């Protein structure tokens with residue numbers, strides 16, 4: 214039997230990856246799910262294809278010849294290209310997630326990853342992109358105002374100093390839309406799979422956020438503990 218024709222209607226995914234076996238494996242896995250796949254083998258070619266062909270999602274390796282994944286991501290955001298970007302990062306690159314979030318990436322996947330995990334993240338990002346109204350830009354904690362896009366926080370005229378990780382945690386909580394976020398998910402998205410941060414690290418960061426944002430940190434009104442699970446964000450009704 215001849216191989217089936219490539220699909221012509223599924224979402225278009227641009228894979229920017231310099232390692233050929235990885236690029237081909239990603240292309241095969243995505244094509245098998247009905248996605249249309251474009252590829253680029255270096256950062257400059259990837260940027261060019263992203264701008265010309267306007268894919269629905271980009272899988273972006275970080276270590277790339279000519280232009281690395283962080284610079285490519287930052288350049289797309291500078292040009293106001295809002296395509297969802299899933300970064301692929303090596304296990305050893307501890308700081309990549311935070312740097313990538315700062316550069317405007319939407320999610321991370323640590324190599325080596327399973328095809329199943331990859332496809333789940335791709336589906337989630339495409340789903341989120343189809344509901345732009347869901348993208349949360351601002352949060353209020355009583356009189357405190359957080360701008361998740363610009364990464365600024367103020368209470369009245371007082372500037373509140375939040376770290377990049379604290380903004381990333383708030384973004385994750387906001388995107389969960391009132392559902393609990395597990396400590397493992399925080400570690401996965403905000404820290405990466407590294408040996409030294411423990412789930413206690415998450416508790417300490419939540420305590421720091423409560424101290425900065427909650428009107429009464431001992432009785433949190435917004436950053437709620439979900440016992441045995443993690444944390445969830447209670448948003449003020451508009």
Ligand code: CA
Nearest residue numbers: 231274276277
């Ligand atoms: Ca690479």
